[in-house]
Amino acid sequence: MPEFRRDPVIGRWVIIDSDRRFNKSDPSETESYPKDHSACPFCPGNEYMTRPEILAYSKISGRMPNSKGWTLRVIPNNQPVLAIEGNLKRRGEGMYDKMEGIGAHEIIIETPEHDIKQDRITPQYYETIYEAAIARIKDLRNDLRLEYILVFKNYGILANAVFEHPHSQLIAMPIVPKRVREEINGAKEYFSYKERCVFCDMISQELSSEIRIVDENEFFTAFCPYAARYPFETWILPKNHASDFDTISAAEISSCARITKSVFSKISKVLDDSAFSALIHMGPLKEKNMPHYHWHIEIIPKLIKTAGFEWGTGLYVNPVSPEDAAKYLRESE
Amino acid sequence: MPEFRRDPVIGRWVIIDSDRRFNKSDPSETESYPKDHSACPFCPGNEYMTRPEILAYSKISGRMPNSKGWTLRVIPNNQPVLAIEGNLKRRGEGMYDKMEGIGAHEIIIETPEHDIKQDRITPQYYETIYEAAIARIKDLRNDLRLEYILVFKNYGILANAVFEHPHSQLIAMPIVPKRVREEINGAKEYFSYKERCVFCDMISQELSSEIRIVDENEFFTAFCPYAARYPFETWILPKNHASDFDTISAAEISSCARITKSVFSKISKVLDDSAFSALIHMGPLKEKNMPHYHWHIEIIPKLIKTAGFEWGTGLYVNPVSPEDAAKYLRESE
Numbered sequence: 001m002p003e004f005r006r007d008p009v010i011g012r013w014v015i016i017d018s019d020r021r022f023n024k025s026d027p028s029e030t031e032s033y034p035k036d037h038s039a040c041p042f043c044p045g046n047e048y049m050t051r052p053e054i055l056a057y058s059k060i061s062g063r064m065p066n067s068k069g070w071t072l073r074v075i076p077n078n079q080p081v082l083a084i085e086g087n088l089k090r091r092g093e094g095m096y097d098k099m100e101g102i103g104a105h106e107i108i109i110e111t112p113e114h115d116i117k118q119d120r121i122t123p124q125y126y127e128t129i130y131e132a133a134i135a136r137i138k139d140l141r142n143d144l145r146l147e148y149i150l151v152f153k154n155y156g157i158l159a160n161a162v163f164e165h166p167h168s169q170l171i172a173m174p175i176v177p178k179r180v181r182e183e184i185n186g187a188k189e190y191f192s193y194k195e196r197c198v199f200c201d202m203i204s205q206e207l208s209s210e211i212r213i214v215d216e217n218e219f220f221t222a223f224c225p226y227a228a229r230y231p232f233e234t235w236i237l238p239k240n241h242a243s244d245f246d247t248i249s250a251a252e253i254s255s256c257a258r259i260t261k262s263v264f265s266k267i268s269k270v271l272d273d274s275a276f277s278a279l280i281h282m283g284p285l286k287e288k289n290m291p292h293y294h295w296h297i298e299i300i301p302k303l304i305k306t307a308g309f310e311w312g313t314g315l316y317v318n319p320v321s322p323e324d325a326a327k328y329l330r331e332s333e
Numbered sequence: 334m335p336e337f338r339r340d341p342v343i344g345r346w347v348i349i350d351s352d353r354r355f356n357k358s359d360p361s362e363t364e365s366y367p368k369d370h371s372a373c374p375f376c377p378g379n380e381y382m383t384r385p386e387i388l389a390y391s392k393i394s395g396r397m398p399n400s401k402g403w404t405l406r407v408i409p410n411n412q413p414v415l416a417i418e419g420n421l422k423r424r425g426e427g428m429y430d431k432m433e434g435i436g437a438h439e440i441i442i443e444t445p446e447h448d449i450k451q452d453r454i455t456p457q458y459y460e461t462i463y464e465a466a467i468a469r470i471k472d473l474r475n476d477l478r479l480e481y482i483l484v485f486k487n488y489g490i491l492a493n494a495v496f497e498h499p500h501s502q503l504i505a506m507p508i509v510p511k512r513v514r515e516e517i518n519g520a521k522e523y524f525s526y527k528e529r530c531v532f533c534d535m536i537s538q539e540l541s542s543e544i545r546i547v548d549e550n551e552f553f554t555a556f557c558p559y560a561a562r563y564p565f566e567t568w569i570l571p572k573n574h575a576s577d578f579d580t581i582s583a584a585e586i587s588s589c590a591r592i593t594k595s596v597f598s599k600i601s602k603v604l605d606d607s608a609f610s611a612l613i614h615m616g617p618l619k620e621k622n623m624p625h626y627h628w629h630i631e632i633i634p635k636l637i638k639t640a641g642f643e644w645g646t647g648l649y650v651n652p653v654s655p656e657d658a659a660k661y662l663r664e665s666e
Contacts, residue, residue: 002650005559005560006560007559007560008519008523008531008535008560009519009520009523009531009532010512010515010518010519011519012562012647013560013648014560014561014562014650014651015648015649015650015651016560016561016651016654017650017651017652018652018653018657020650020652022564022636022637022652022653093559094538094542095531095534095535096538096559096560150642150646152642152645154640154642158638159640160638160640161640169642171642173648175648177645177646177647177648178646178647179644179645179646179648180646182343183342183343185343186342186344190341198341198428201428202341205427205428209427225340226338226341226426227339227340227341227345227346228347228349229345229347277640277644277645279644279645281645298645300644302640305491305493306493307487307492307493307610307635308486308487308492308493308502308610308612309414309483309485309487309502311512311610311612311633312483312485312510312512312612312631313483313510313511313512314345314510314511314512314515315345315346315347315348315508315510315511315512316348317335317347317350318347318348318349318350319351319353320351320355321351324351
C-alpha cells in the first residue's frame, strides 16, 4: 500500500510505494515502444486487459461496458500511484508525519486509434477529452477525503509515458500538492497588495506586448511565460477569470480545445514531435471560486536534462528565451 | 549575457541564457563520453584549454600557474551559467522583475587522473576537495553582490555531467535559491515552535531508530531521509549544529571526507556505478550562525525519470522505501 510521508523541514509530501515496479534506467539501452502493438491494453478488443471502465463514450447505442465500440474510455490505472479504498489514518512516526496513500489514479484513453497522427487530430478530439476530465472531476468531488485533482498528459518515452497509445491521466489526492499551494500563496500575496489576480494581469500584459504570445482566440490565450523554466514552455490561460476548471461553459471548452489543438500542432511541428508533459493547474477541491487564483494549462516539452544544480536550488537555467520560443511557435503554420 | 527573471506568481528566479548552447536531447542516440580523452581540457598538459586557474594545489614547489604538476585545480567554467563582471541592475519590465546574471561559476578539477577508479579514491581525496571548496567560499564572501554559493557534483551522463574527468562545481549567485529559502523558512517555523533545530532532531531520531542509517562516525551521520523523493537518496549531516559549511574545523573536514568516501563507495557498489548528483546546502552568505538551519550534503542517484506528475505537483513517487535503501547501503562492504 502506498504511503504519504511529509518532509519535516519543508513540509513536502512524497509518496513511498515499495510495491511499485522499480526499473533502474539503463543508459546503454535506447528505449522505444514495441513495434507490435497487438498486446496494447488500450487498443479496442483488449478491453479485458484493463480494470473495468469508469466512463466511456460511444456512438453505438446499447454498447456493453468493457467491449469494443467506444470513442473514449476512462479506466482505473492498473498500477495506480494511489488507491481508492481505505482510510487516511493520518498519524505521527516519532517527529515525522504520514498517512495512507488514498486517492484515485485514472487513465483517459483518448482514442481507439493506437497510431493516430497529429495532422488527423481535430479540435473535437480535445473537446471530448476535456469533457471526460470534467465529468470525472465532478464525480470525484463527492469523495470528501480528496483535496486536489491533477489532470495531465505525458507524451513520448522521454516524458515517461509508459504506453504509446494516446492517453491522459488524472490523479486525485488527499493533499494540495506543494507546487499548487505555492502558486496559490503567491497569487494571494499579489492579490492582497494589488487587489487584482496576478494571472489576469499577466494576460493583459502579454496581450498588449505580444512578444511572448503563441496563439489567441475568443476565450483563451497561449504564451511562453516571462520566467519560463524550460525551453518552449507554453501556458494556456482562459481570458475569463476562474479558479475551477470543471465549471467552464461549453463555449469555453470548445475554445480551449481549439487552442490546444493549435498549440500542440505548433509544438509538434517546431520541435519535431518532441516528448512533452502537459498539465492542468486548478484550485483545490475545497476552495472554490477563488478571486486570486486562475486555472491554466502548462505545457513543458522535454528537451533538456536537469540535475544537481536545478535539484539543489530550484533555480532553472533556460537556454531559449521565451521571446524566441514564442516567435518560432507563433510563426509556424 | 545571462539574465535572472522572477516568476510573478511564486517568486522563483530562473536564468534565461540565450547564448548558451542548446542541444535538444535525442532519444535515439545513446550518449557516451569520447573514448579518446587526449582533448580533455581537464587533463594535465591541456591547461591552456581552460581559462586561467583561480586556485591550484601542487606538491611541486615553484610550479608555474596553468602548467602541469597540480593535484587539484580550480578554474572558471568556460561556459559559465553566470558571469562575474557587471552590475546587478535590478529592474522591472512591466509587472515583471529581472536583473543581470551576475555570479561565479567555477570548476574544481578533483584530480589529474582522468580515469581514477572508485577503489583508488581515498578519504584524503575528498578532504582536499572540501578544503578547496572552503577556500573558494571564503574568498567569494568578499563579493557583497553575492547571496548564496552552491557546491555540487554531477557524476555520469545521466546526471548531466558534461565532462568525464572527475570534477565538482561551485556556483555563486546574487539570490538565495528557492529550495534553500524553503528549507530555511520551514526550519525557522519548527524552531519557533520547538526551540530546537529540526535537523538536530532528525539526527537524534535517526540515530536512535537506526533503520534509515547508512553510516556514522565521530562528527557525521549519513541516512536515507524519511520522506526521500528519490530511490537511494542519502543525506550526510554534521552532528554538531552549524549553518555555515566553511567554518567547520579541520577534524570535521577529515571526518566529513571519511563518511563521503564511505557513502559514495556504498552507492557506487549497490547501484553499479550509477550516475548521481551530490550537493551541499548551507546557509545564505549574509545570514551567519543560524540557530535553526543546519548545513548538510544531499546525494541523489539518478535512477528514475520524472515528468508531468512530479513537475506539476512537486509531489514525488519513490518506489524504494528509505528503510530498504538504507539497509542495502548499510550492509554493502
